[in-house]
Amino acid sequence: MNADRTAWEERSVARVVSPVRPRKLAKVPFVEMADGRLQGVVSSGSDIERVYVSSIAAGTLTYNCSTNNNRPCGGLYGDPCKHLRSLVDEAVLQYGLERVAGYLKAEVPENGSLIYSIQGGVERSQGAAVFSRFLRHLAYLELPAASGPLPELHWFPSGVS
Amino acid sequence: MLSVQVAELTGEPLKGVNEALDLVTGFDDALVNGFARLGEERAAALTALAGAMAATPVGGRLGEAAGKVAAGSVAEEHVTALAGGRTALLGAVHDALLGSLDAAIGRTRASWEEPPVTAESDNLLSGCRSWLSELAITGWRGVDHDLAAAVDQTMEALLAEPRLRRLAVLLDGLATELRASSPVAAMEKVPARRWADLWARALLLTQAGGLPPAAGEPVSGRLLPLGVDVHEHATAVQAQVHAIFEPADGGPCRLVRTSVAAMKVDTIVGTAVWRLLTGSPVLLKALANHLSLDIKDMPLLNSGDLVWHDDRAALGDLADPFATARIQLGGALAPAVPPLDRHPVRIAEPVLVEGYTVPKGEEVVFDLDGARLTVDVERLPTCGPLTPELVRGSESCIGLVRWDGGRWLLQPLAVQGTVKKKPVTAHNGDWAEGATDPKVAKAEARNGDAVAVLRERAGRLLRK
Numbered sequence: 001m002n003a004d005r006t007a008w009e010e011r012s013v014a015r016v017v018s019p020v021r022p023r024k025l026a027k028v029p030f031v032e033m034a035d036g037r038l039q040g041v042v043s044s045g046s047d048i049e050r051v052y053v054s055s056i057a058a059g060t061l062t063y064n065c066s067t068n069n070n071r072p073c074g075g076l077y078g079d080p081c082k083h084l085r086s087l088v089d090e091a092v093l094q095y096g097l098e099r100v101a102g103y104l105k106a107e108v109p110e111n112g113s114l115i116y117s118i119q120g121g122v123e124r125s126q127g128a129a130v131f132s133r134f135l136r137h138l139a140y141l142e143l144p145a146a147s148g149p150l151p152e153l154h155w156f157p158s159g160v161s
Numbered sequence: 162m163l164s165v166q167v168a169e170l171t172g173e174p175l176k177g178v179n180e181a182l183d184l185v186t187g188f189d190d191a192l193v194n195g196f197a198r199l200g201e202e203r204a205a206a207l208t209a210l211a212g213a214m215a216a217t218p219v220g221g222r223l224g225e226a227a228g229k230v231a232a233g234s235v236a237e238e239h240v241t242a243l244a245g246g247r248t249a250l251l252g253a254v255h256d257a258l259l260g261s262l263d264a265a266i267g268r269t270r271a272s273w274e275e276p277p278v279t280a281e282s283d284n285l286l287s288g289c290r291s292w293l294s295e296l297a298i299t300g301w302r303g304v305d306h307d308l309a310a311a312v313d314q315t316m317e318a319l320l321a322e323p324r325l326r327r328l329a330v331l332l333d334g335l336a337t338e339l340r341a342s343s344p345v346a347a348m349e350k351v352p353a354r355r356w357a358d359l360w361a362r363a364l365l366l367t368q369a370g371g372l373p374p375a376a377g378e379p380v381s382g383r384l385l386p387l388g389v390d391v392h393e394h395a396t397a398v399q400a401q402v403h404a405i406f407e408p409a410d411g412g413p414c415r416l417v418r419t420s421v422a423a424m425k426v427d428t429i430v431g432t433a434v435w436r437l438l439t440g441s442p443v444l445l446k447a448l449a450n451h452l453s454l455d456i457k458d459m460p461l462l463n464s465g466d467l468v469w470h471d472d473r474a475a476l477g478d479l480a481d482p483f484a485t486a487r488i489q490l491g492g493a494l495a496p497a498v499p500p501l502d503r504h505p506v507r508i509a510e511p512v513l514v515e516g517y518t519v520p521k522g523e524e525v526v527f528d529l530d531g532a533r534l535t536v537d538v539e540r541l542p543t544c545g546p547l548t549p550e551l552v553r554g555s556e557s558c559i560g561l562v563r564w565d566g567g568r569w570l571l572q573p574l575a576v577q578g579t580v581k582k583k584p585v586t587a588h589n590g591d592w593a594e595g596a597t598d599p600k601v602a603k604a605e606a607r608n609g610d611a612v613a614v615l616r617e618r619a620g621r622l623l624r625k
Binding site for chain 2: 007008009010011012013014015016017019020021022023024025026029030031034035043048049051068094134135136137138139140141142143144145146147148149150151152153154155156157158159
């Protein structure tokens with residue numbers, strides 16, 4: 001065990017989760033790597049009330065895309081649809097290629113694009129769970145305000161790296 | 162801070178601190194593997210911690226808890242007692258460290274007055290306690306997706322309750338890290354001190370009376386900001402302003418903090434976090450423009466925290482934080498630290514450092530005639546203009562003295578210096594009303610208003 005490693009383990013403000021990079025949220029308001037999938041929500045280009053739920057399973061690289069009402073995406077045959085492409089693009093912006101490819105266990109050739117590695121074919125899955133996670137995510141912005149100091153946030157400094 | 166002050170602070174290690182931290186490290190190691198699988202060595206670490214605290218008021222309970230847990234009987238009350246023992250020990254380390262800092266920089270500190278505490282508990286708190294006990298029994302190495310997510314439902318209810326926001330923000334931060342790290346068994350190394358810190362604090366906050374009331378005395382006077390410290394995790398942000406308070410009734414100047422916070426999501430980062438705090442426009446304007454504030458009947462807690470009410474504040478005159486630091490920081494009365502908050506991580510004492518050189522090297526260090534203070538450039542918030550380069554090129558710095566990983570650090574809040582022969586001044590709060598750097602503003606415009614986009618989506622989709 002070297003000294004640096006010990007020092008990290010004995011630090012109270014050791015960084016565990018890297019902050020995500022800023023990106024444009026209009027098209028893909030929600031992306032996450034959770035439950036063994038890269039999943040997210042893509043706003044429909046034509047209907048402001050509609051969103052698509054897109055997901056790619058880690059390991060198998062199978063994918064699915066459906067509306068929030070669980071209707072299959074019309075663009076999904078043979079290859080990933082445009083929603084899945086947007087999902088992958090935005091995930092790479094948000095987390096970086098290395099993290100996303102690593103999570104999906106996808107091999108990306110040097111200077112290659114991750115989307116071409118997503119070739120597991122369509123596997124229907126329930127989009128409802130992802131959509132409800134998105135709603136839960138949005139609900140953070142609507143929580144009642146609280147006043148007073150939050151001393152525990154001293155463990156969570158804002159900063160790079 | 163003068164050279165002699167830095168030398169005094171960073172000189173001889175404090176008596177007993179390392180010994181106390183060794184006991185904490187032993188405890189943290191036990192928590193990595195879980196109280197259910199202690200083994201002889203780790204059981205001995207808990208017994209040693211209890212032994213060191215034997216003469217204190219918690220000694221009896223702690224000894225009993227260590228004995229029971231070592232014997233394989235892990236009940237919630239024993240886990241709680243052990244968390245209390247660890248907390249008390251780190252409280253003592255905090256006191257020693259802060260005491261030596263106060264002595265080195267000649268800071269006078271008020272003594273603590275305990276407000277009346279009302280003890281209440283409810284189902285929500287007991288739900289949190291069960292999860293925390295389960296974590297202790299399992300150990301960090303045993304945490305998987307299911308255990309990390311087991312708190313999700315409790316979390317949702319907790320977040321909806323502003324009264325419990327402190328606990329909610331802490332638990333959500335811990336749960337996010339555990340989820341991202343699951344399965345923890347596959348992690349190369351575990352942030353043992355950090356997670357034990359978060360776990361122990363959470364367990365204490367879930368006790369009856371663990372969340373103290375925040376009433377405070379209404380005060381009026383002038384507030385002169387020194388700088389702003391920004392705290393942030395995936396779902397919360399807090400801007401904590403350090404300031405000098407001049408009471409209108411002519412009492413002594415005091416060092417105070419005031420905080421504004423908001424809940425957020427992980428994709429709201431960088432300068433966008435200020436948009437979540439626009440409910441306090443007066444405070445943000447004062448930060449962005451270096452103005453003083455006139456406050457009226459604002460509650461001041463015994464901890465030195467002003468509970469911010471934007472409608473009780475009015476903008477004052479231009480007040481250069483460097484002038485405030487030079488003239489008033491030295492003589493201001495520092496606040497006491499609430500008993501439960503006593504942990505080295507909370508040490509954040511504003512100081513002014515000038516007349517240093519920055520030797521070349523990987524680490525940024527301020528050298529004052531041979532006395533060296535390491536600068537924590539990982540702690541420069543992404544929502545402000547400070548960069549490691551600006552800090553390296555600086556000549557004066559308002560910063561917070563902090564302590565972590567066994568050493569003192571300086572966290573810059575503002576710097577003055579010369580870059581390419583031009584004088585440059587940068588404060589963490591400069592972009593509170595939007596980025597003033599054209600390059601950053603352009604990047605911001607390209608990404609659009611993250612807060613507005615998500616609020617629109619919430620408005621359309623949440624209420625269906």
